[in-house]
Amino acid sequence: IGFDAALNIIGFIPLAFLSVMVFQHGRLFRKSLFRFSFGFTFCLSLSFFIEIFQFYIVGRSSSLVDVVTNGVGAILGCGYGLLYTKLWNQFSRKIVP
DSSP: OOHHHHHHHHHHHHHHHHHHHHTTTOSGGGSHHHHHHHHHHHHHHHHHHHHHHHHTSTTOOOOHHHHHHHHHHHHHHHHHHHHHHHHHHHHHHHHOO
């Protein structure tokens, strides 16, 4: 894996993590599958639009590999966000009766 691909993966993990965490208390997004789907779709759409706009910037090139690696980072970030939420909820129930 190249440096650019690793940077794309690492760069999208925090964004996906935060997109899952933002909707933790919403009524519609209470289910993990909805939060994961939203976070992944949001990050992948953002990545796609970034690559489209890079096509029109002189000196920049767009690549499908960037979209795929950003998608991998989104999957990891959403997974970490859901895992963090689950562990936090279990931990907080033990502390606060």
